Amino acid sequence: MIEALRRELGAVGIRGRRRERILAEITDHLASSPNADLGDPRRLAAQFADELATGAARSRTLATFGALSIVACALVATQTAIPTYPDVTSGSSPVLAAAALIFVVVGAQVAFVAGSLGALRAFRLRGEVSLAGAEVGVLRRRNAVALAAGATTLAGIVLYAINFWGELPAWVSLLTVAVAAVGVPPLAAAALMQLRAARWSYPSGATRAASAPTSDRSRARP
Amino acid sequence: MVGDPLKGHLDPLVLAVVADGPVHGYAVIEALKRRSGGAFALPEGTVYPALHRLERAGLLASAWTVAEGRRRRVYRLTAKGRRRLDAGRREWRSFARAVEAVLA
Numbered sequence: 001m002i003e004a005l006r007r008e009l010g011a012v013g014i015r016g017r018r019r020e021r022i023l024a025e026i027t028d029h030l031a032s033s034p035n036a037d038l039g040d041p042r043r044l045a046a047q048f049a050d051e052l053a054t055g056a057a058r059s060r061t062l063a064t065f066g067a068l069s070i071v072a073c074a075l076v077a078t079q080t081a082i083p084t085y086p087d088v089t090s091g092s093s094p095v096l097a098a099a100a101l102i103f104v105v106v107g108a109q110v111a112f113v114a115g116s117l118g119a120l121r122a123f124r125l126r127g128e129v130s131l132a133g134a135e136v137g138v139l140r141r142r143n144a145v146a147l148a149a150g151a152t153t154l155a156g157i158v159l160y161a162i163n164f165w166g167e168l169p170a171w172v173s174l175l176t177v178a179v180a181a182v183g184v185p186p187l188a189a190a191a192l193m194q195l196r197a198a199r200w201s202y203p204s205g206a207t208r209a210a211s212a213p214t215s216d217r218s219r220a221r222p
Numbered sequence: 223m224v225g226d227p228l229k230g231h232l233d234p235l236v237l238a239v240v241a242d243g244p245v246h247g248y249a250v251i252e253a254l255k256r257r258s259g260g261a262f263a264l265p266e267g268t269v270y271p272a273l274h275r276l277e278r279a280g281l282l283a284s285a286w287t288v289a290e291g292r293r294r295r296v297y298r299l300t301a302k303g304r305r306r307l308d309a310g311r312r313e314w315r316s317f318a319r320a321v322e323a324v325l326a
Binding site: 021022024025026027028029031032033036037038039043044047048050051052054055 | 246247248265266267268270271272274275278279292293294295
């Protein structure tokens, strides 16, 4: 039972100290009641993944929002540092200029909307001890979209600086690249959290049948 | 009684058991069974994931102890957990009164 559960917990992404603690508790349980029926190890591991997904989903959403806030500050700083906007056609490549503008304009708006909706939802659900699988799925998708859009925005900022390198004062170009680089670590950290969470395969939500809260607030949008 | 009849009520039930004093997972299951007169014979694995979630939510705290030569994780109620339990009790009484009023 213990070895099978160890494998199954690993399969749903629960490893390290959390897994060792679960195994120690189950070992103690079996020592207290040798004939205990703890059920299928796969189902038990899935229940742990299910239950632990709630708090993690909220913290990842807030981390995503925090990273996007830094990207937004980077964007504002770079735009306010430019003394005079150069003509779009004056850069090294009109295609690069168009791509940079699209990346910045569209990326920033999508990141703002997805990030804000995700954070708002996490805020509204702050009192819930457990979230339904669908709620966690919505938060994950919004985080993924927001992070991708944030990365696109940063790429657009850098493309802009490269394209207008000769047209802008050197210090502005360097500042633009440097400020954009500041946004990379928090964005990468938030993306890493998201990727780690994706390993926690979210089961059918069967556990919710026994433990879901009855509050209607969790069903409210956004 | 397992599954659907307990829908939405496992958390306050677990909190109520832990409110009596520090307790480990197996004892929670036994207490639920005993205090419900055998009605809440939950699948034994069900309670551990719920205990972990309640701890993550700050409603329970836990620590390792050694009992009979074995490491044992013991859970206790936090102040936040106490407030949640009180709220759960009020909600349940209100709900039970309403159901009784309709069914009677």
